[in-house]
Amino acid sequence: MTYLIKDLPEEEKPREKLKKYGVKNLTDEELIAIILRCGTKNMSVKDLAIKIKKEFKNLSDLSYIELSKIKGMGEVKAITLLAAIELGIRSTYKEDKNIKLNRPENIYEFFKNKLIHLKQENLIAVFLDNKNKLIAYKTIFIGTINMSISHPREIFKEAIKNSCVYIVLVHNHPSGDPTPSVADLKFTNQVYKTGKIIGIPLLDHLIIGNNKYYSFYDNGDLHE
Numbered sequence: 473m474t475y476l477i478k479d480l481p482e483e484e485k486p487r488e489k490l491k492k493y494g495v496k497n498l499t500d501e502e503l504i505a506i507i508l509r510c511g512t513k514n515m516s517v518k519d520l521a522i523k524i525k526k527e528f529k530n531l532s533d534l535s536y537i538e539l540s541k542i543k544g545m546g547e548v549k550a551i552t553l554l555a556a557i558e559l560g561i562r563s564t565y566k567e568d569k570n571i572k573l574n575r576p577e578n579i580y581e582f583f584k585n586k587l588i589h590l591k592q593e594n595l596i597a598v599f600l601d602n603k604n605k606l607i608a609y610k611t612i613f614i615g616t617i618n619m620s621i622s623h624p625r626e627i628f629k630e631a632i633k634n635s636c637v638y639i640v641l642v643h644n645h646p647s648g649d650p651t652p653s654v655a656d657l658k659f660t661n662q663v664y665k666t667g668k669i670i671g672i673p674l675l676d677h678l679i680i681g682n683n684k685y686y687s688f689y690d691n692g693d694l695h696e
Contacts, residue, residue: 486498487506490502490506501518501521501522502518502521504521504525505517505521507556508520508549508552511544512543512544520542520545523542523544524539524542524545529589532586534554534557536550536554539553570605571605571606572603572604572605572606573598573604573605573606573640574604576676576678576687576689576690579640579642579676579678580678580680580685582606583642583678583680584680584685587642587643587644587680588680588682590646591646592614593643593645594611594614594644595611595612595613595641595642595643596609596610596611596641596642596643597609597610597612597630597631597641598639598641598642599630599636599638599639600637600638600640600675601637604638604675607634607635607636612626613626624662624663624666627663628667628670631672636672637672638672638675639667639673639675640675640676640678641663641676641677641678642677642679642680643678643679644679644681649682650679650680650684650686651679652679652688652693656677656679660674660693661693661694663677664694664695676688676690676694677689677694
């Protein structure tokens with residue numbers, strides 16, 4: 473027997489609660505339950521949703537491999553949930569595209585929740601127009617910054633593709649300490665030098681830690 477949402481008591485049915493109170497009044501677990509639709513013969517869809525939320529605090533970090541390892545999650549459920557989460561992320565991103573990233577604190581506020589829970593360093597290139605408004609951003613590299621791997625050519629290839637005027641770099645330190653390493657400093661200066669040559673200046677590089685950040689611009693570290 474498979475446990476369905478319809479088998480739940482009336483007051484516990486997420487769909488009914490959504491219709492009565494609106495989607496914003498549902499918990500993450502209730503939203504997940506609606507997406508999954510049914511549980512298994514040994515676990516209700518509500519319990520399955522609670523299990524997923526308990527194991528993955530930040531749903532945007534979910535991967536197919538990790539999700540499919542959860543007992544009760546088949547291929548269809550995993551794919552459906554991942555697709556729903558990605559659609560939500562893309563919708564939010566489109567709403568944010570008019571944001572002006574002209575100050576380190578603005579850049580930090582925009583990216584902190586996207587990076588703070590990640591267990592590996594993610595280097596993001598941010599592409600801006602002539603008014604410092606966001607055109608697009610892209611994760612260029614995952615892992616500890618190494619100049620031989622995360623070469624500036626990847627950054628500027630995307631910059632040219634997006635017809636941007638300026639770029640900003642953002643990456644996280646999973647340790648929580650945003651102090652730049654020697655490799656961070658060398659790589660940033662290489663990107664800064666390349667940007668001057670190509671004509672797409674690097675405005676700043678932010679390292680995000682736990683509730684704090686390091687701005688290369690503010691600290692006078694942008695030079696050749």
